[in-house]
Amino acid sequence: MSSTWTLPDDLVVPELPADHPGPGAPIPQHWGRCFGCGDDQPSGLKMDFVIGEGLEVIGRLEVANRFQGGPGFIHGGILMTAFDEAQGMACSAALRAAVVTGHFETDFARPIPLGSVLEIRARVEGTVRRKVYTSADARIVDGPLADPEVVVASSSGLFVTVGHEHFEKGRRFADGLPGPDRDVSAF
Numbered sequence: 001m002s003s004t005w006t007l008p009d010d011l012v013v014p015e016l017p018a019d020h021p022g023p024g025a026p027i028p029q030h031w032g033r034c035f036g037c038g039d040d041q042p043s044g045l046k047m048d049f050v051i052g053e054g055l056e057v058i059g060r061l062e063v064a065n066r067f068q069g070g071p072g073f074i075h076g077g078i079l080m081t082a083f084d085e086a087q088g089m090a091c092s093a094a095l096r097a098a099v100v101t102g103h104f105e106t107d108f109a110r111p112i113p114l115g116s117v118l119e120i121r122a123r124v125e126g127t128v129r130r131k132v133y134t135s136a137d138a139r140i141v142d143g144p145l146a147d148p149e150v151v152v153a154s155s156s157g158l159f160v161t162v163g164h165e166h167f168e169k170g171r172r173f174a175d176g177l178p179g180p181d182r183d184v185s186a187f
């Protein structure tokens with residue numbers, strides 16, 4: 001099975017920011033409580049990211065036992081979350097803009113065992129107004145069934161750039177219940 005995703009004809013490929021740090025530079029987590037990358041989210045994915053070539057970022061996910069779906073394998077929704085995080089990070093790194101996911105689709109090509117390490121390469125394909133078209137692929141680079149030549153899953157996603165006011169609406173809920181305002185300006 002493969003995606004029916006198509007890119008629009010009027011896609012604009014963005015220039016890299018002048019101060020883009022270049023391949024290998026670590027990308028800081030965008031929000032400590034983020035399920036994808038946050039250190040302050042004990043049940044989260046705890047993904048790490050570095051800048052890749054061009055408009056690409058490279059994410060790493062250690063497939064922990066708590067990410068289990070079918071016996072011994074990663075849950076498909078967890079994998080989609082990892083792609084979502086990686087493709088969002090690619091948008092942020094390339095455009096220096098906050099984004100949210102608008103539409104997302106994933107192809108699951110191989111089962112991914114617990115204990116493996118996934119490398120997710122995610123990139124911005126281009127933009128149309130506020131829409132950011134992204135893609136990504138995942139390979140097992142360490143642990144069970146590791147083979148860096150084999151793409152085990154791939155993903156396409158449309159993100160939409162937003163202003164910080166988008167996240168202001170959620171700040172009262174940052175602890176899960178309405179509460180004191182929290183500073184989400186760093187998101």
Ligand SMILES: CCCCCCCCCC(=O)SCCNC(=O)CCNC(=O)[C@H](O)C(C)(C)COP(=O)(O)OP(=O)(O)OC[C@H]1O[C@@H](n2cnc3c(N)ncnc32)[C@H](O)[C@@H]1OP(=O)(O)O
Nearest residue numbers: 030084085088089092098099100101102103129131160187
């Ligand atoms: C900051 C760094 C982040 C790093 C990583 C984060 C990774 C995780 C990201 C997430 O998971 S975010 C959480 C999941 N997503 C959301 O909660 C988004 C909920 N949806 C919304 O808030 C709004 O629908 C949205 C901001 C996406 C759009 O509303 P707006 O009123 O601001 O914009 P508008 O509706 O005018 O749409 C702008 C363009 O996007 C298009 N669009 C919007 N939603 C779409 C959609 N779902 N599918 C396709 N296109 C969509 C829309 O057609 C339009 O295209 P055109 O320019 O061609 O007119």
